[in-house]
Amino acid sequence: MNPLGITLTIVVFYLFSELHSRRRVFYTNPVLLSILTIVFIIHWAGIPYGSYMDSAVILKFLLGPAVVSLAVPVYRGREMIVTYARGISLGVITGGLVAILSVFYTAKFLGGSGDVLLSIAPKSVTTAIAIEISERLGGIPSLTAVLVILTGILGNAVGVELLNVFGVKDRIARGLAMGVSSHGLGTARIILEDELSGAVSGLAMALNGVFTAVVLPYLIEILK
Numbered sequence: 443m444n445p446l447g448i449t450l451t452i453v454v455f456y457l458f459s460e461l462h463s464r465r466r467v468f469y470t471n472p473v474l475l476s477i478l479t480i481v482f483i484i485h486w487a488g489i490p491y492g493s494y495m496d497s498a499v500i501l502k503f504l505l506g507p508a509v510v511s512l513a514v515p516v517y518r519g520r521e522m523i524v525t526y527a528r529g530i531s532l533g534v535i536t537g538g539l540v541a542i543l544s545v546f547y548t549a550k551f552l553g554g555s556g557d558v559l560l561s562i563a564p565k566s567v568t569t570a571i572a573i574e575i576s577e578r579l580g581g582i583p584s585l586t587a588v589l590v591i592l593t594g595i596l597g598n599a600v601g602v603e604l605l606n607v608f609g610v611k612d613r614i615a616r617g618l619a620m621g622v623s624s625h626g627l628g629t630a631r632i633i634l635e636d637e638l639s640g641a642v643s644g645l646a647m648a649l650n651g652v653f654t655a656v657v658l659p660y661l662i663e664i665l666k
Contacts, residue, residue, distance in 0.1 A: 446489070447497030454479050471599040473627060509568075512629060512644035519641035526614050530642065533615070534649045537622035541566035541650075542658060546665060557582055560662065564654055565589040568625045571651040575658055590625070597624020598631045617642025622650045 458472035458479070484494050495502070516523065523530065545562050554562070560581035564572040569590045576586035601620050610616055613636055620628035621643035629647055633640025 445497060447494045448500055450480060450483065450494075451476070451498055451501060454483075468600045468603050473630075474595050474599045477595065509626060512633075512640075512647075515633060515637050515641035516645050519638045522614070522638060523642065523645060526642075529614065530618060530646065531649075533618040534622055534646055534653055537618065537646070538566070538650045538653045538657070541623060542654065542661065543665075558585070561585040562589055563658060563662065565593050566623055566625065567651045567654045568647060571655055575655055579659060579662060594624050594627030597628035601628050602631055602635055613639045614642050618646050621646030625650075 455472055455476045458470070458475040461475075462470045462472045480494075483489075484491065542563050545565060546559055549559055549562050557580065560579040561576050561583075562585075563579070563581075564575040564586060567575070567590070569587055572586050572590045573583045575581075576583045597620060601624055602616075605616050605619060610619065616636070617632060617639035620632040620639070625647045629640060629643040632643045
């Protein structure tokens with residue numbers, strides 16, 4: 443197997459992680475910078491995207507166990523989560539609806555076509571669920587995938603900083619905000635700041651995926 447993809451990904455991410463550890467500001471976010479750098483390198487070198495992905499297949503495989511591992515902090519924080527179960531449930535429902543309605547009406551106001559509106563509505567849930575929802579609604583799955591990834595990158599890059607700017611200090615609230623708004627990448631960021639917030643974020647990400655998958659098809663009929 444060609445080691446180019448996995449080597450390039452690990453080296454680039456390591457370098458930007460070192461940079462971010464020395465200068466912790468949003469524009470040195472290693473996820474954002476790594477994606478931009480790798481895109482530039484494979485485009486400049488004329489490397490087909492399929493070849494890059496084939497050579498980085500191990501990292502793609504490890505994504506599954508990485509997501510499942512989010513259950514560990516959820517289990518550790520289970521007592522606190524049970525205590526705040528009602529607030530978490532309300533937060534997921536409210537946050538999920540705001541995530542859908544805000545982008546839907548913003549895109550509609552800007553003149554977005556019907557298939558674009560259907561593609562953008564599920565952008566705050568994890569990629570696999572969002573693509574399936576988009577396909578069933580009649581959206582453009584590839585556009586949905588791009589929007590989901592951009593949402594995650596944005597949340598990973600500036601989500602914690604925005605919570606700090608607005609003075610959101612409650613650990614449960616911080617986790618809810620990151621998990622509902624920016625799914626896996628947001629959860630990966632907040633869990634580095636605080637394990638309980640990360641546990642709530644992982645749980646909120648999963649619950650919002652289920653909530654959106656169930657509610658969005660009916661909600662779209664009302665919004666049309």
